[in-house]
Amino acid sequence: MDAIEADGLTKYFGELLAVDHVNFHVKKGEFFGLLGPNGAGKTTTIRMLTGIIEPDAGHVLIEGIDITKRPLEAKMKLGCIPEVGNVYQDLSARENLNLVGRFYGLSRRERESRSEELLTLLGLADRADDYVRTFSKGMRQRVSIACAIVHRPPILLLDEPTEGLDVHSRRVIVDLVKKMNAQGCTIILTTHNIEEANRLCQRVCIINKGSIAAIEAPEKLRRAYESIQTVEVAFDKKVDLCSFTSGHISHIEASGDKWRFHTDNPDEAIRDIVKIGDERGLKIISLATMGPTLEDVFVKLTEGGI
Amino acid sequence: MNYPLLLRGALTIARKNMRIYYRKAPVYIFGLLLPTFLFFAFFVGRELDISRYFPGFLAMSLFFTSSSVGPIIVPWEKQAGTFERLLSFPVSVTTIILGDMLAGALFGLLISTVVGVLGIILLGLTVTNIFLLAILFVLGNACFAALGELLSSTGGRTPSNVMMLSSLVRFPLIFISGIFISLSDMTGPGFIIAHFSPLTYLVDGLDASMGQSSVFHWTIDILSLLLFTVLFVFAARRVLRRNLMKGL
Secondary structure, three states: OOOEEEEEEEEEEOOEEEEEEEEEEEOOOOEEEEEOOOOOOHHHHHHHHOOOOOOOEEEEEEOOEEOOOOHHHHHOOEEEEOOOOOOOOOOEHHHHHHHHHHHOOOOHHHHHHHHHHHHHHOOOHHHOOOEHHHOOHHHHHHHHHHHHHOOOOOEEEEEOOOOOOOHHHHHHHHHHHHHHHHOOOEEEEEOOOHHHHHHHOOEEEEEEOOEEEEEEOHHHHHHHOOOOEEEEEEEOOOOOHHHOOOOOOOEEEEEOOEEEEEEOOHHHHHHHHHHHHHHHOOOEEEEEEEOOOHHHHHHHHOOOOO | OOHHHHHHHHHHHHHHHHHHHOOOHHHHHHHHHHHHHHHHHHHOOOOOOHHHHHHHHHHHHHHHHHOOOHHHHHHHHHHHOOHHHHHHOOOOHHHHHHHHHHHHHHHHHHHHHHHHHHHHHHHOOOOOOHHHHHHHHHHHHHHHHHHHHHHHOOOOOOHHHHHHHHHHHHHHHHHOOOOOOOHHHOOHHHHHHHOOOHHHHHHHHHHHHOOOOOOOOHHHHHHHHHHHHHHHHHHHHHHHHHOOOOOO
16 A cells, blocks of 8 residues: 555646646655646645645545545644645744644643654754744744654655755754655655755656656656756856857856756767867866756756746 | 544644634734723613613623634634644644634633623622523524634635624624614514524523513524524535635
């Protein structure tokens, strides 16, 4: 039995088809990423997975339980950070955790011990009894993730959990999520941060315009798009890019102090770059060929959807 | 339906509401100050037998307090961004309505009991049927808390707008329900319209429990309040389901 089975998920908002027959299964213990441009249908999909909204067609099984038919039992197995999932600002961090623990039927002792453990782990122990309204965004998000895992759910759904956070808070949250996954928790992560998805997820699902564009392991996806190659070059002085017209270079973009030449034929592209560089009196400081990044694949798959 | 989970969720929501929303200014303004001002506006400077009108005033106080918590909860949570997280917990729309209702009813029960006990002691009134009074307190608070929940389900995410709508509904009710003009003195269309207000049956029942003349038999008062409660709960459930994502 899979942790999550989403079959034929479809959702309309009026005339707008937000999610169109989305199918995917997430295995137990898997770290699964949901990627897509703004308005692609990621949050609507997550809302259907968490039982916040009902699909117009299709169904979601959470460890075999249909979330539409038995929502309370299915939700007991989930921990969730929704897209708009603030914690109660008029309560302290400890009170928020205590409240969530009550929803999941934890005993008083369990609520107290787990709250203490999580607040310490997330670096909030010294502010545990302060109102959340006095916290920074990063601290609030740490309370939010503590609320999502206080009942130790077997499945965790995170909708943009690190969006807009400082480096420290981002790292604390990512480390915690990785640790939970290593302990067997199934994670579904929605993110705009493709590099984060690449590092964390065993499989990613790319959604575009409400439909699935691809589901695959990040490495396999990259290999499937080997034709998107890049030659990264650093020159000794400023370059007029208009000079670099070649049939083997599809487009050029700046990457810090380097230039990235996109090509489907690195060999010919390098020859052209070297030749044009010679003609313009440019000295090459560094040159490297690179396969497609997950971001390249993402852009390729969602072209026109952003 | 998993009733233990439903009950646990409703109690947890009620506890959360009591902890957070009992401290919000609109609850005190619309739930306590407003009925007090209305009372003074009606009685001060007039030669009225206050003990004759006390059941009506008690009903008005109960009505305003129990229906003042509910309207602010859903819009407040939508505005604060906590509503979506609440929906992700093991709760259903019914759980949320019952939890919100319970918080509103308990607030109303507390305040109306204080007002009732003080009034009875200070005015030297006699309660002729304490059981009827107790049942009316419980049912009345449940009924008007459910009305408050229905008003909050309308979908807005701005508490002040929902409070305005709530005043628009609540104010006319106090003028057609036998508070300022006794039900037995009402005639014609006014008396017919009074039948459609749940507050009428509370006022009439309180009259009966305090030895005043009542228009309906007390069983009619209780059944009517029960019917209105069920009606408000089902309507709130339907409206909130429809507007669940509105304003998120």
